[in-house]
Structures are given as C-alpha cells and as structure tokens.
Amino acid sequence: MTGNDVIRIRHICKTFDDLKAVRDLSFSVRESACFSILGPNGAGKTTLMGMVYGRTRRDKNKESRVSVFGYDPLHEELKIKYLAGVVPQENNLDEELNVMQNLDIYSRFYQIPKKTARDRIHSLLEFMELQDKKKSRIRELSGGMKRRLIIVRALLNNPRLLILDEPTTGLDPQVRHLIWDKIRQLKKERTTILLTTHYMDEAFQLADKILIMDNGRKILEGEPKVLLKRNIERYVMEVMSREKYNKMKTDLDRKRVRSDEVHEVALLYSNDLAYLKSRASRLTAGDHFIRQTNLEDLFLKTTGRKLNENQ
Amino acid sequence: MRTNKPILYPSLFNRLYSVWYRHFRIYTKNLVSNGLPPFLEPLIFLAGMGLGLSKFLVEMDHLPYIQFLATGLLVTTAMFTAAFECSFGTFIRMEFDKVYDGMLAAPINVRNLLIGEILWAGTKGFFFTFAVLCMLTLFGILPLNGSTLLSPFVGFLTGVMFASISLLITSFVKDINQFNFYFSGFLSPMFFFSGVVFPIGNLPPVLRPVAEIFPLTHTVRLVRAVCFFKFNYSLLLDFLFILVITLIVAYFAIQRLGRKLVT
Structure with a gap:
C-alpha cells in the first residue's frame, strides 16, 4: 500500500x-x-x-x-x-x-x-x-x-x-x-x-x-x-578514566561486551546489565556511569567516530 | 497521492509581481535615504560641470552644453542604479543574506525570480530618470512636455538592459570585490565614450565603431530624440539593438545564474 x-x-x-x-x-x-x-x-x-x-x-x-x-x-x-x-x-x-x-x-x-x-x-x-x-x-x-x-x-x-x-x-x-x-x-x-x-x-x-x-x-x-x-546493545558503561580502563580491559569477556575506546572515555556496550554492574564494582563511583543506550550511540556506531572531510 | 482538486498556484503575472513587490517594499522602507539622492545627484553633477565648464564649451551637437550633458544624465543614472541593483545587490541577496533560499521555497521558479529582479531594476531606472527629469524641468534646463515625459520609459529600457548585463556578470563573479572590474573597466568607460559627455563624432574615427558597440550609446540617442522631439528612422536600429542585446544577455544570465541557484 x-x-x-x-x-x-x-x-x-x-x-x-x-x-x-x-x-x-x-x-x-x-x-x-x-x-x-x-x-x-x-x-x-x-x-x-x-x-x-x-x-x-x-x-x-x-x-x-x-x-x-x-x-x-x-x-x-x-x-x-x-x-x-x-x-x-x-x-x-x-x-x-x-x-x-x-x-x-x-x-x-x-x-x-x-x-x-x-x-x-x-x-x-x-x-x-x-x-x-x-x-x-x-x-x-x-x-x-x-x-x-x-x-x-x-x-x-x-x-x-x-x-x-x-x-x-x-x-x-x-x-x-x-x-x-x-x-x-x-x-x-x-x-x-x-x-x-x-x-x-x-x-x-x-x-x-x-x-x-x-x-x-x-x-x-x-x-x-x-x-x-535491532542494532545496538541495550546498555552501556562509560568509564571516564583511561588508566582504570586499561587495568580492567585484560579480563573483559569479549563475548559479552563490545568496547569503543577511541577517546579518553571508554564505552562498554552490553545486553547484560548484571555483567556490566559486576565490572563496575571494581571502579569508584565517580569514574563510571551505566545507562541505557540511545540513538546517539547508534549514530556513532553506524557513522563512525572519525570526522569526515566536510565536518 | 495526487489530489483530485487542481492546485491553483499563482499565475505567472502574480509570481513576477510578488518578486517585484518584495524589492519594492525593501526599497521604500527607507524612503528618505533611498529616494532623495536620485534628485540631488544630478544637481551636484550639473552644478559642478556646468558652472566650471560651460564658459569654455558653448555648444555640443548644436545644443547648449548644459542641455547636452543633462539629457545624457537621464539615462546614465538609470544605468548605474540598475547595475548596482543586479551586481552587488543580487550577489548580497544570493551569497550573504540568503534571501533567495527563502524566495525559492515559495511557489516561484528561478526564472520568475530573475525576471522579477530585472523588472524591478527597470522600475528603478524609470524612477531615477524621472528624478533627473524633475530637476531638469525645475531648473529650466529642459521644457516639460509630452515628449520629455517619455524619457522615464527610456530609463526603464536602460535599466532592464543593464540589469541583464549585470546579472550575467554576477553569474561569473566568485568574490564580491570582482565587481570593481565591471564598474571601473566597463561602466565608467561607457559613461565617457557613449556620447554622454561629448558627441561620438569627436572620437578618433578608429574608436567610433567601439562606441557603437557600447549599449549605453543607443539609449543616449533614444533619450535625446525623446527630449528634443527629433525622430528619424535610424532610431529604430538603436531600439532594435537594445532589444536584441537585452534578450540575448538576459537569456544567458538566467541560464547561468539559474544553475547557481538551482543546483
């Protein structure tokens, strides 16, 4: 129709x-x-x-x-x-x-x-x-x-x-x-x-x-x-400190999280909220933040983080 | 989902009129600063030239010099106002103020927009010539009669022709400063060598054909014929020249600028 x-x-x-x-x-x-x-x-x-x-x-x-x-x-x-x-x-x-x-x-x-x-x-x-x-x-x-x-x-x-x-x-x-x-x-x-x-x-x-x-x-x-x-994990954890992220990244279960580490803030995407929370327990309250993913995450995932020549 | 009702978008006349009306409203918004100078400028010019030079120059083409010069000014004023409107004016509307982005979203096409622009410049030519005519009549330089009252119509033709030429120039210009070449390289020479300040007959014979190519030459002849009620058949050629040049130049100007506006 x-x-x-x-x-x-x-x-x-x-x-x-x-x-x-x-x-x-x-x-x-x-x-x-x-x-x-x-x-x-x-x-x-x-x-x-x-x-x-x-x-x-x-x-x-x-x-x-x-x-x-x-x-x-x-x-x-x-x-x-x-x-x-x-x-x-x-x-x-x-x-x-x-x-x-x-x-x-x-x-x-x-x-x-x-x-x-x-x-x-x-x-x-x-x-x-x-x-x-x-x-x-x-x-x-x-x-x-x-x-x-x-x-x-x-x-x-x-x-x-x-x-x-x-x-x-x-x-x-x-x-x-x-x-x-x-x-x-x-x-x-x-x-x-x-x-x-x-x-x-x-x-x-x-x-x-x-x-x-x-x-x-x-x-x-x-x-x-x-x-x-359909296109992005439900949750994301933002880790504000690069240093702390580097410490935790070696024992991340890559099947359960996808990481985006282009900038100073590292982003860990996952459908498994409990898993993200368990990782968060090793961090202090001020240097991480868990939230639902939004269109902006999807947008950055699909269009990439790098600037194009027109931006 | 085509609608069954026919869509009655505005007629061609109304589309041209609405472009013209837009410019008219902007121009008349500052009536004093826009409307007064056309009356004062010829006075200053004639006083400057007339007071200083008339002692030395008694007659030009069997006319008192002041009359010779004054009748030329009737159309040069139309030339300059139309040229400004459709060079700097058009460029600013297009590149800086983005006026056409709004206008072209309304139900007009790019041809309507540019023809409206040319007609508005013609109207300004009419008005500027009329302003000079008022002054010449007021100071007794020209008698007021049915024939001199036709001169604003020559001003309109002059305006339309130079609007078309200026739009064509604008279609090539990438930086607003490039208009300086147009004004000092083309319009100023035309002012001096088109029979406004002295008769073309005084030019060296090799240069005379050049003056015949200048569009202004032909409108100067028309306006003098109108002012002194002296008509002959060769004026038809002048009229034809203006018509043909205007149509050809306007065609290319609309093509080229159209491609800039509707990409």
Whole structure:
C-alpha cells in the first residue's frame, strides 16, 4: 500500500562535479508522519531535502523517481512548493522590515487574499507565541524568535508538507521544547513532516521513522525504538578514566561486551546489565556511569567516530 | 497521492509581481535615504560641470552644453542604479543574506525570480530618470512636455538592459570585490565614450565603431530624440539593438545564474 505516501523517492543520486553528495537513496514518507533524516555535516541531508522541493535537480538516470503529492519536482515544482512549507537551514528574514511586513511579503508569493492573510498571520504568530512582536524589527528579535518567525513564514499557506532543515540548531532548551511541541501539534493536524537534525533526542522525540545517512548513503532506516533494539546493545558503561580502563580491559569477556575506546572515555556496550554492574564494582563511583543506550550511540556506531572531510 | 482538486498556484503575472513587490517594499522602507539622492545627484553633477565648464564649451551637437550633458544624465543614472541593483545587490541577496533560499521555497521558479529582479531594476531606472527629469524641468534646463515625459520609459529600457548585463556578470563573479572590474573597466568607460559627455563624432574615427558597440550609446540617442522631439528612422536600429542585446544577455544570465541557484 503506497496510496498514502506523500513523498516517494527511489534510487536518487546527486553529483556535484566530482563529489557524490547523494548515492542511490530510496525512502517513502506516509501522510501525517514525521520522517527524520540524521547524519553528520556533509552527509547530504540538505541536498536530499532540496531534491524534494525542486531546489536541487537530481542526476538523470533511468531508475530514479521522485514523487511528492504525486508530482515530480523536476517538472512540477510550483505545485509542490504551493503545497509545502520550507524552513531553510540559515535564517533569511528581511532585516529592514518588521515581523508583520516580512510575513506580508511572503503571503503575496502564495497569492493569499489580503484579509485572509492578515487573519492567518495573527493566528500563526499566536501559535508560535510571537503575538507581542508584530511590530518588532528583525534585529530586535532573539535567535529563537527569528527561528519561530521563519516557521510561521513556512506555515503561511497551510502546508500539507513541512520541510524543516535543522530547525533547532543553536537554540536554547526552552525554545527547542516549544518548537517540538508545535511540531507535534502540526502532526496531529495531519501535516506531514520531513526533518533533518543533528540532535538525536530531537529525532527520538518527534520522528515516527528515521533515516541515518553518511557520505550520501543510507546506513539505516526504521522506527527509532526498533532500530535501537535491532542494532545496538541495550546498555552501556562509560568509564571516564583511561588508566582504570586499561587495568580492567585484560579480563573483559569479549563475548559479552563490545568496547569503543577511541577517546579518553571508554564505552562498554552490553545486553547484560548484571555483567556490566559486576565490572563496575571494581571502579569508584565517580569514574563510571551505566545507562541505557540511545540513538546517539547508534549514530556513532553506524557513522563512525572519525570526522569526515566536510565536518 | 495526487489530489483530485487542481492546485491553483499563482499565475505567472502574480509570481513576477510578488518578486517585484518584495524589492519594492525593501526599497521604500527607507524612503528618505533611498529616494532623495536620485534628485540631488544630478544637481551636484550639473552644478559642478556646468558652472566650471560651460564658459569654455558653448555648444555640443548644436545644443547648449548644459542641455547636452543633462539629457545624457537621464539615462546614465538609470544605468548605474540598475547595475548596482543586479551586481552587488543580487550577489548580497544570493551569497550573504540568503534571501533567495527563502524566495525559492515559495511557489516561484528561478526564472520568475530573475525576471522579477530585472523588472524591478527597470522600475528603478524609470524612477531615477524621472528624478533627473524633475530637476531638469525645475531648473529650466529642459521644457516639460509630452515628449520629455517619455524619457522615464527610456530609463526603464536602460535599466532592464543593464540589469541583464549585470546579472550575467554576477553569474561569473566568485568574490564580491570582482565587481570593481565591471564598474571601473566597463561602466565608467561607457559613461565617457557613449556620447554622454561629448558627441561620438569627436572620437578618433578608429574608436567610433567601439562606441557603437557600447549599449549605453543607443539609449543616449533614444533619450535625446525623446527630449528634443527629433525622430528619424535610424532610431529604430538603436531600439532594435537594445532589444536584441537585452534578450540575448538576459537569456544567458538566467541560464547561468539559474544553475547557481538551482543546483
């Protein structure tokens, strides 16, 4: 059943000169789902998003297909853009103008009648808790307010698909939680959401499905909880002292633990909590810590700890 | 999941208008600092040149020098404003302010964006020529009549042509400082050798064909014809030159910049 897919992508590639930014990627996003794309900087996330709304043209090859609401962005980008709202990675508000004027300009792009636009702007500003900033100049706004205003701008035409490129990067926890809350509300109202992020907790909180990519390739795809269950041990012990770790590492049962010792902190992964606890008894309380594994552990496991040339 | 309802995205006219409107709102936001200089600049220029030089230069092409120069300024002002708008202006919007990232997420395509940009620069050309015309009329340098009132339309053509040329230059520029070559290597020589400051006939015969290649030469001829109500058939050639150059250059500019914006 693919009748409810808002986005369907099959075998797309994108090459810039000699850089292969996206390599043979496929996925689908169902209506009113939140689909999150994770990956280190330079993994090809933004390029992938661009190919969804016609900002980036995919490589020509026979197998590649992109369908958004049934339209191919290569030929019918205007229809897709009319149905979608986009929050780009970098803020690009018109600094000369105030909040209302910024939104007024964009309501023209969608040919929203003046009266309707005015009402919608007021209710969206309220939704994003910016109602007191109507007359403020852009440079008087904080980073979090600017980001919320750009989300308002993307919502002007009541989009059925919202594309968010790192919506909360660089924002404080209060604003991040506010934005997450709003995204959840939009989802409830049946808006489909495509989201890129570096924050694993963001993806875990919001996404029904995640796709981890690295170097333009898909590494993993699935529901966050299922991915965790299938691809990584349940527990991890962080040993903060390298010296102590070196002492204990000789008599570790390698069948029961997997170690990751690239950095100063050594990580011991295992499904056997009792075994980890028994190892911990030889350490003092301050130099170790046992917790459940999370998406970040999975992410580091699958994309590696080394920096790539784009990071 | 194609919807059954047809998707009524905005018409071509509305898409171009919304780009134009965006620039209009930004420009008119600072009306005093943006709108006053076009009126003052010609005054300063004419006072400087006119007071100092008019004693020595009685007539150029059978016109009092002040009239000769002033009519040329009607279009050079349009040239410079359009050139600034679509070189530094476009580059800053594209590379620094990332304005196009937002605009291209709305239902317009890259052609709409760039044609809107050119039309806006043409509008500024119209307005700047109009501002000079006001001053020339106010100080009695030119009579105000139906014919001189056509000169802002020549300003619009000039603006559109130089906007296209500037966008093509912008498509090659990698660093904003490279525009200095465009301004001092191309636009400034054009100012002096296109029949604005002295008639092309005064150039050495070998250089005259060069002046004919300069796009400004042809708009200067058109604007003088309009100001003094002296028309002849060769003006059709000037008009044709402007039209052809604009269309060809705009085509390549949109192709090249389009590939930068939609990768």
